[in-house]
């Protein structure tokens with residue numbers, strides 16, 4: 529359908545959708561649907577844009593901050609009607625939501641995919657309906673790149689490479705032979721970009737530095753799973769001395785188990801401490817660096833609302849946004865033992881965490 533025609537159709541289809549919304553339901557059977565803003569365009573805006581947002585779930589502090597960023601950006605005061613669908617960790621639920629968005633004739637679909645694969649068919653349906661799809665956070669693997677308009681998110685491979693470079697230089701600075709590092713990995717959701725790419729960074733480093741990767745266990749990006757997986761890893765590999773957690777929440781779970789089992793936690797590997805590494809850099813994660821329970825965190829920034837809005841604004845103005853947009857991210861540690869890391873010829877400073885830095889952060 530021609531884009532202009534689709535928009536007209538959207539108005540007709542949206543009317544009943546708003547009526548439904550006022551009864552507290554927004555479509556998306558079996559998924560966590562909620563209408564976040566009502567349709568009242570901000571003064572000066574020509575029309576309200578309806579955004580169908582397919583969220584992963586509520587698995588982590590990162591995700592909650594990400595949802596807040598979306599909800600605070602796509603408000604009625606800014607001229608948006610946001611249809612927010614929480615998939616509760618299920619890619620199938622996300623596919624159902626996308627089909628609902630298509631039926632409702634939304635102006636844009638925003639997808640933060642649970643996993644990378646399985647999107648071709650439903651995105652072809654969105655393309656046929658002439659609805660632009662913006663992918664954020666995790667990536668998708670599709671046969672035809674024209675199935676989505678743009679992607680914005682983290683370079684999770686770079687995050688993994690940076691934190692591994694920090695571990696290498698930290699061990700050197702403390703006189704620990706690289707071959708003494710006995711690592712376990714708490715994996716995020718299998719098939720998701722952060723799991724795939726952070727694992728790739730780790731495995732590359734294991735090859736180069738001859739680290740021992742003892743085992744991998746599913747932490748699913750959650751505190752509860754991190755706790756469980758850590759218990760299994762400790763039972764099968766009591767000699768582990770580094771825990772590479774795919775996010776802050778699985779690290780919190782791992783820390784609980786390590787503490788319960790009476791293991792010493794910290795950066796002093798020479799004195800038998802277990803060094804915990806993580807990704808995200810949420811407020812709680814950074815506080816763990818300050819209290820000495822996490823050694824280093826590679827930032828994964830969740831504040832995608834304004835980034836997605838900027839893509840939509842470009843499209844509304846007839847501009848072509850960059851297809852792939854990576855977010856700049858930092859690396860955090862307790863001190864400057866390792867002042868910077870270098871990956872593929874680029875240097876990245878390591879930021880020492882302070883109370884001020886934590887209170888200045890938005891998540």
Ligand code: AHR
Pocket residue numbers: 587588589590591665666722749774775776777807808828
């Ligand atoms: O996709 C981003 C990842 O998903 C974050 O690292 C994690 O905390 C979240 O659940």
